[in-house]
Ligand code: SF4
């Protein structure tokens with residue numbers, strides 16, 4: 511029987527309509543918009559100014575805090591200006607805007623398709639290269655990858671888990687990457703194993719991606735210590751804690767990190783970026799982005815330079831369909847509605863989903879009927895209806911006691927609620943308030 515996590519979970523329609531679309535290189539933008547605060551942690555500090563000439567792969571903003579990441583130019587050209595621009599989160603962020611001129615790369619970056627198999631860097635050099643290259647979690651979390659490899663004193667990494675689950679409906683960028691960059695992904699896995707000093711890795715993939723499972727299983731025979739693990743389809747199996755439970759049957763305690771149970775999890779996109787950084791000396795300047803939605807004439811999986819406006823992806827496929835009601839960055843369960851399609855692709859952009867008018871109508875919510883469905887589907891064992899009430903009455907102490915910070919914002923409770931309660935809106939507010947209180951206590 512296929513493994514999966516035990517607690518909660520739902521089965522939304524998969525709608526992987528772009529799954530057969532091979533990775534297509536998107537044309538360079540005329541202007542690139544590169545926010546300096548696009549990853550989890552402190553914003554990076556700009557190293558360039560208006561009028562400076564830059565090359566692809568050049569460091570343009572330095573991650574100086576412990577949790578932050580370097581930002582590199584994804585294009586060559588002249589810095590037009592540094593300004594506050596609305597990004598995909600809907601907030602104004604300091605952004606380096608570059609007028610694109612040609613495609614000149616920094617020296618020493620290998621842009622060929624030759625696969626480099628020998629891993630010559632040491633453990634310490636691997637961590638340093640990943641840090642220098644600005645690699646972050648590309649599954650959406652954007653947590654700096656080098657920090658995950660720095661195992662805290664007293665803890666021990668036993669197993670690396672590679673997340674090829676891609677349980678979010680519609681999105682297919684990870685699926686295509688596993689099919690088209692199979693060997694590079696496995697070399698990336700070996701690099702991370704060396705960086706962590708573990709001899710065991712598990713690549714977890716839901717069994718709706720049978721072709722990727724088959725190909726990886728075949729190629730992985732030449733890569734000792736890597737197991738390809740097909741998983742039963744269940745949302746949100748791509749959540750770190752859910753994947754750890756499914757893959758190695760260990761439970762990460764409330765408020766703890768995966769290393770607590772000896773695991774480190776990295777997404778397949780991140781692992782490929784690690785391969786490129788370590789074997790090709792290539793910083794994170796591009797990523798795969800799914801463009802999808804039922805109203806599109808043609809869907810796509812693009813290889814996109816970071817900083818490319820989302821409108822460029824749409825224009826390359828006949829523009830925004832007239833009946834579009836919403837454009838979402840990410841998938842329908844965890845994605846965020848964009849306030850402008852001029853927002854740029856950032857390191858955390860896994861997909862762009864168009865929702866047509868007829869599918870976007872928000873149904874009027876009614877009173878909670880205490881059916882308990884939201885509780886039974888919550889993969890974190892929370893009581894979403896109770897958290898909603900506690901946030902409404904602003905009882906932050908009880909909201910914290912009821913583990914609001916454990917919510918992974920998977921949206922399963924909202925998906926299942928027969929009264930269409932906006933549970934996640936309240937829970938997000940609760941997380942933000944409780945987070946503020948926790949931070950102020952630490953000061
Ligand atoms: S409370 Fe959070 S973790 Fe639980 S189902 Fe709702 S969104 Fe998911």
Ligand code: SF4
Nearest residue numbers: 878879881882884927
């Ligand atoms: S699923 Fe909706 S109606 Fe049922 S208990 Fe939860 S909030 Fe109330």
